[in-house]
Amino acid sequence: MRLANKVAVITGAGSGIGRASAYVFAREGARVAVADMNDAGGKETVDAIRADGGEAIFIHTDVSKAPEVKNLVKATMEKFGKVDIFFNNAGTVEGLSLCEAMEEAAWDYLYAVDVKSIFFSVKYAAPEMRKTGGGVIINTASNSVNNPTPGMSCYISSKGAVIALTRVLAVELAPDNIRVNCVSPSLTDTAMVKYVKQDPAMAEWLKTMVSRIPLGQRLVKPEEIALAALYLASDEASMTSGINLIVDGASGL
Numbered sequence: 626m627r628l629a630n631k632v633a634v635i636t637g638a639g640s641g642i643g644r645a646s647a648y649v650f651a652r653e654g655a656r657v658a659v660a661d662m663n664d665a666g667g668k669e670t671v672d673a674i675r676a677d678g679g680e681a682i683f684i685h686t687d688v689s690k691a692p693e694v695k696n697l698v699k700a701t702m703e704k705f706g707k708v709d710i711f712f713n714n715a716g717t718v719e720g721l722s723l724c725e726a727m728e729e730a731a732w733d734y735l736y737a738v739d740v741k742s743i744f745f746s747v748k749y750a751a752p753e754m755r756k757t758g759g760g761v762i763i764n765t766a767s768n769s770v771n772n773p774t775p776g777m778s779c780y781i782s783s784k785g786a787v788i789a790l791t792r793v794l795a796v797e798l799a800p801d802n803i804r805v806n807c808v809s810p811s812l813t814d815t816a817m818v819k820y821v822k823q824d825p826a827m828a829e830w831l832k833t834m835v836s837r838i839p840l841g842q843r844l845v846k847p848e849e850i851a852l853a854a855l856y857l858a859s860d861e862a863s864m865t866s867g868i869n870l871i872v873d874g875a876s877g878l
């Protein structure tokens with residue numbers, strides 16, 4: 626098993642890519658702290674892992690709030706005694722619109738969920754990783770950074786920040802044997818894409834985008850991102866830090 630004896634925290638694990646990652650990590654032997662602000666989704670993920678013979682707990686967390694991320698690390702330590710892997714996967718597209726029409730509160734919230742949460746994870750999880758001789762932080766960016774799209778300024782710029790932050794953290798934390806990488810999904814079949822589809826113009830845009838994906842003209846499956854994250858989380862990636870692993874079906878999208 627590729628994550629035997631490891632403890633992994635996964636944010637946004639109540640749905641989509643986070644949930645798929647929780648399943649894959651647990652199957653590979655990790656004990657998983659499932660963090661989400663959606664309690665029902667988080668608990669479903671935990672129930673499924675337990676039903677499959679794995680070990681998991683749910684910890685209600687709003688990753689945009691420092692005290693809640695602090696509590697997430699504390700609760701994981703209390704239950705499992707260490708944090709080897711912290712997967713900053715939670716993200717949001719709520720409140721997106723053309724830049725000049727964006728509400729300031731929506732802009733701040735999106736940046737807090739997508740970017741500031743990574744700062745919180747470092748602040749609270751890195752000291753615990755240091756105590757056990759190292760660890761792994763994985764951040765979720767997005768390949769949308771390579772595809773300027775009207776109405777997505779806040780989201781795309783936040784994901785650009787995630788990639789830049791990942792590279793700096795990889796250097797800052799290397800002396801502590803903490804590897805920091807990000808994964809950049811292209812269009813992936815999750816609730817987030819369903820949300821985007823609610824807008825008829827975006828639904829049309831999505832159809833065109835999918836038709837341009839050379840590998841199968843289909844959306845990426847959440848499990849395909851989870852397996853990329855698994856590689857980064859595992860000891861197989863022991864010399865890999867500061868990278869952005871793009872999973873896009875050769876589309877560049």
Ligand SMILES: NC(=O)c1ccc[n+]([C@@H]2O[C@H](COP(=O)([O-])OP(=O)(O)OC[C@H]3O[C@@H](n4cnc5c(N)ncnc54)[C@H](O)[C@@H]3O)[C@@H](O)[C@H]2O)c1
Pocket residue numbers: 636637638639640641642643660661662663666686687688689714715716717738765766767768769809810811812813814815816817818
């Ligand atoms: N689906 C795609 O096409 C796609 C493409 C590129 C990147 N991504 C990124 O992948 C990540 C996972 O998204 P997904 O596609 O699985 O979407 P999803 O909507 O299925 O899952 C996102 C999860 O994050 C949780 N979440 C949102 N805000 C939170 C907060 N403040 N605190 C804690 N949890 C919170 C939600 O409750 C949900 O369970 C996100 O970072 C997203 O930006 C997705």
